[in-house]
Amino acid sequence: MKLTLKNQIVFKSATFILAAVLIWNTSYTRDQQQLDKKKTATVELSFYKNADGDRTIVANVSTKNDSGKLVFVRGVKINFYTSALAGKSFLGEALTSEGGKASINFPKEISTDTSGVTIIARIENDKGYEDAEAQASVKDARLVLSLSEEDSSKLISVLATEILANGKEKPIPNVEVNFGIQRLFGIMPLSDEANVTTDDRGMATFNFPKEIKGDEKGNVVLVARIIDNEVYGNVEATSISKWGEPLVVEKNPFPRALWEPRAPIILIISFSIIFGGIWFTYGFVIYQITKIEKKASA
Structure with missing residues (x-):
C-alpha cells in the first residue's frame, strides 16, 4: 500500500525518535555499568613503634585514576x-585520611612469640572499591640509645634487641639502623652515611659529626631508627644531648632596610617632609586664591 506524504513524514519521525531512544538507552546503560563497577585499590601495611613504646598499625590505600x-x-x-x-581477631577500624592513611594503636597487652604476630588490614564491602587486604608478620623490637665521648669523638651507640613472649630480650644482628636528628619538619639524617648495621651483639655505633646546630643551649634530639624492616617494621629511640652548636639568635632578625617591609626611619622622615611640603604648597595656593576672591568681591 502506498503511503501518503503525511504518513511518510509520521513514519520517518517515529523511526528517528525510536533510534534516538535506543541510542540514549545504550549510552545510559553503559555509563551506569561503569558507575556501578567498583574500582581496584591497593593496601600497604606498616608497623611503627615510637620511642615511648607505643605501637601503631598504619594502612596506606591507593588506586589509579583514569590517566x-x-x-x-x-x-x-x-x-x-x-x-x-x-577467639578475637578484630582490632578495630579507621577511615583513610586525605593522604590515604588509616591507623590504629596496637594493644600493649599483645606480646609476640618467636614466629611473630600477623597483622591484617582489609577493605571489606565498600561501595566504591573491591575487597582488598594486606598482611604482615612482625616481631616486637626495642632500641636503646646511649651517648659517650672518647677523646675528641662523640659516639652514639644503639643496642637493638628482640622482645620475646616471656619478656626476655635477645640481640638483633645484621639489622640496619639509621641515625638522625629531629628538626622542625621531620627527622634529618646526620650524614650521607648515617646507616649502620648492627654486629653480633646487636650494637651499632655512629660518630656524631661536628658543626651540627642545636637550640640556644646546644641541645639536639638524636634519633635512632629501624626503617621499614621486613621483620620488625619501624622502631625508634631518641635521646637529648648538648652536642650541638648553640644557635645564635639575632636580636633584630628583620632590620629596617629599603627592600624590607619596614623602611629606614630616615627614609620615612624624608618622604614625610617632601609630601608634607607639597601638600602645604597646595594649601597655601588655595588660601591665596580664596583671599583674592574675597577682596575682588568686596
Missing part, C-alpha cells in the same frame, strides 16, 4: 585484624 596515575584514596574504611588474640 593511570597513582593517587591516594580518602574515606575508605579499613578493618584491622591480628592472629595474636585467641
Whole structure:
C-alpha cells in the first residue's frame, strides 16, 4: 500500500525518535555499568613503634585514576585484624585520611612469640572499591640509645634487641639502623652515611659529626631508627644531648632596610617632609586664591 506524504513524514519521525531512544538507552546503560563497577585499590601495611613504646598499625590505600596515575584514596574504611588474640581477631577500624592513611594503636597487652604476630588490614564491602587486604608478620623490637665521648669523638651507640613472649630480650644482628636528628619538619639524617648495621651483639655505633646546630643551649634530639624492616617494621629511640652548636639568635632578625617591609626611619622622615611640603604648597595656593576672591568681591 502506498503511503501518503503525511504518513511518510509520521513514519520517518517515529523511526528517528525510536533510534534516538535506543541510542540514549545504550549510552545510559553503559555509563551506569561503569558507575556501578567498583574500582581496584591497593593496601600497604606498616608497623611503627615510637620511642615511648607505643605501637601503631598504619594502612596506606591507593588506586589509579583514569590517566593511570597513582593517587591516594580518602574515606575508605579499613578493618584491622591480628592472629595474636585467641577467639578475637578484630582490632578495630579507621577511615583513610586525605593522604590515604588509616591507623590504629596496637594493644600493649599483645606480646609476640618467636614466629611473630600477623597483622591484617582489609577493605571489606565498600561501595566504591573491591575487597582488598594486606598482611604482615612482625616481631616486637626495642632500641636503646646511649651517648659517650672518647677523646675528641662523640659516639652514639644503639643496642637493638628482640622482645620475646616471656619478656626476655635477645640481640638483633645484621639489622640496619639509621641515625638522625629531629628538626622542625621531620627527622634529618646526620650524614650521607648515617646507616649502620648492627654486629653480633646487636650494637651499632655512629660518630656524631661536628658543626651540627642545636637550640640556644646546644641541645639536639638524636634519633635512632629501624626503617621499614621486613621483620620488625619501624622502631625508634631518641635521646637529648648538648652536642650541638648553640644557635645564635639575632636580636633584630628583620632590620629596617629599603627592600624590607619596614623602611629606614630616615627614609620615612624624608618622604614625610617632601609630601608634607607639597601638600602645604597646595594649601597655601588655595588660601591665596580664596583671599583674592574675597577682596575682588568686596
